[in-house]
Amino acid sequence: MKKLIPLILIVGLMGCRGTGTSDEKVELKTSQDKVSYCIGTDIGRNFKTQGMDVNPSAVARGIRDALNENEFAMTDEEMRSTMQAFQVELKDKHGKAMKEASEKNRKEGEIFLAENAKKEGVVTLESGLQYKIIKPGTGRTPKLSDTVVTHYKGRLINGKVFDSSYDRGEPVSFPVSGVISGWTEALQLMKEGAKWELYIPSALAYGPRGAGPDIGPDATLIFEIELVSIK
Structure with a gap:
């Protein structure tokens, strides 16, 4: 996941300000559209490979909130503790x-x-x-x-x-x-x-x-x- 962070930042710098819902059909017309889609498939494949059971709509919301500088639905401490617990769960599941x-x-x-x-x-x-x-x-x-x-x-x-x-x-x-x-x-x-x-x-x-x-x-x-x- 850390490898993907710079790519997501690039999309942000390119002016990606998506406001649609995660279920919206997006046409891949521009190079920015295609790069954004490639990043999405990369994230999805990583989730699948690692056996991570995630809610795609919530993932999309998190990305949108970060790119649009919206107020986050969770505090930094809540996110840290949530991810720590998730990593332990994922490690146990993988083992x-x-x-x-x-x-x-x-x-x-x-x-x-x-x-x-x-x-x-x-x-x-x-x-x-x-x-x-x-x-x-x-x-x-x-x-x-x-x-x-x-x-x-x-x-x-x-x-x-x-x-x-x-x-x-x-x-x-x-x-x-x-x-x-x-x-x-x-x-x-x-x-x-x-x-x-x-x-x-x-x-x-x-x-x-x-x-x-x-x-x-x-x-x-x-x-x-x-x-x-x-x-």
């Missing part, structure tokens, strides 16, 4: 949701890996990492200190793709030591030109913190990885 998601993902991951280990061609290492060789390579094997060039596609165990260098049309370069543990371990077993499918337990991936909006806490991940070359 509970993360815990529930973590337990769900961990159980589903354990079941998936146990069943996957029985499949033909799947190798399970002592660390818990599983892999299947799609295409063996014939080149060099990278060391921990090397930088490699790879193509990859990552997905969740439900099949949802969350990242793909193939879709972007170009491989990615990175240090072997600079990625998740499951990748680091697998890369040091592969040869240039090889393509493997990795099945990575959460402890060797992003763990309880997850990563971004798609990779939840303690999620088991599947990667198709192609070792293009070693730099």
Whole structure:
């Protein structure tokens, strides 16, 4: 939210003196209209991402009152105490949701890996990492200190793709030591030109913190990885 404050101030400096109600249909005719709308969608997305249950009409009223320098409906102290209580509530809600998601993902991951280990061609290492060789390579094997060039596609165990260098049309370069543990371990077993499918337990991936909006806490991940070359 702090990132949005300068943008809202810019709108104010541009002379935005909205007086309509929050339900009014506003046509986006000018660049100011469009910028204002973009700010609104940004605020809304942030609320949605953070799981914030807000009243859009009250939000719009607050913005209008601030921009128009109206008398506020609450005192500064009331606003401070309200927001402090809300932040505590939001933190508790987020923590509970993360815990529930973590337990769900961990159980589903354990079941998936146990069943996957029985499949033909799947190798399970002592660390818990599983892999299947799609295409063996014939080149060099990278060391921990090397930088490699790879193509990859990552997905969740439900099949949802969350990242793909193939879709972007170009491989990615990175240090072997600079990625998740499951990748680091697998890369040091592969040869240039090889393509493997990795099945990575959460402890060797992003763990309880997850990563971004798609990779939840303690999620088991599947990667198709192609070792293009070693730099």
